[in-house]
Amino acid sequence: MPESIAMRAMVLHGPRQALRLEDRPEPIPGDGQVLIKVSACGVCRTDLHVVDGELPQARYPIVPGHEIVGEVVRLGPGVTGFIPRERVGVPWLGWTCGHCRYCLGGQENLCDNARFTGCNIDGGFEEQVVADARYCFRLPARYGDDEAAPLLCAGLIGHRAHRMAGDAERLGIYGFGAAAHIMAQVARHQGQRLYAFTRPGDRAAQDFASELGAEWAGGSDEAPPAELDAAVIFAPVGPLIPAALRTVRKGGVVVAAGIHMSDIPAFRYEILWGERVVRSVANLTRADGDEFMQIADETEIVARITRFPLEQANEALAELRDGRLTGAAVLVPSAQPR
């Protein structure tokens, strides 16, 4: 057995606590797992939901983080498809059962027994992590490690939501954070017209959206200048569902992309009438990941990132919570303190 080496991890011991920096023994890869040296891990709104105790499937203590980029250090028994020193990405979907009706039906994102990275499997807010090799991705070489990290959830689940929005000419985006800023670039590349909705009065986010090609950017309380074909909601704010329904045309679709949302207020049937559709997007499949990494390889996505060292994970989460970030926060173990 290799002798146990200590590594640093940011550990969440229970809901609504601060993460604590701890030394832990380096994890040992089990059957089918790879040991990965983490070079970057994105910080996602879902991490805030884990911290806030809003996800029933979360276990504590947990190391959050599900947008992991790193280098394979060692292979556990039976791993094929990866070699030591190879760069690898680890997403939110960490394990599925393979035998429930969803797994058998090609909807592993809905697996009844799924396990999720940084939620009920330790994630990437640490220096070394183990992951099931079957759920890891290769990442497009054109992106550096810190630029690639937000692709793994903001990009990937954004892509699934984007696809669910269908073939929209005019696409609305509610909440202009990490996921939206990637989706906007892909949507513009594909020739879609973008309408960005932010917190009322958030000029910085509106300017950012305009910079990335939005034709119109305004507050979520404002009406866009044209009827939309579809809208994707990234902000975890229930009242945005009826707000978005009011902006889409007959037959239009409103996609809620977050894992958690505040309660949706009652609304008049009239705004749903006309075959408008409201739907959620849950998790990802491995096929989504392969498809999105292909798109990311073909599209020049410029990820706007703010780097934090591992020990400043709490600061990164606080800035995300307060809406002080433009783009995505990424924990980089080797980064200098901010």
Ligand SMILES: [Zn+2]
């Ligand atoms: Zn399953």
Ligand SMILES: [Zn+2]
């Ligand atoms: Zn995420």
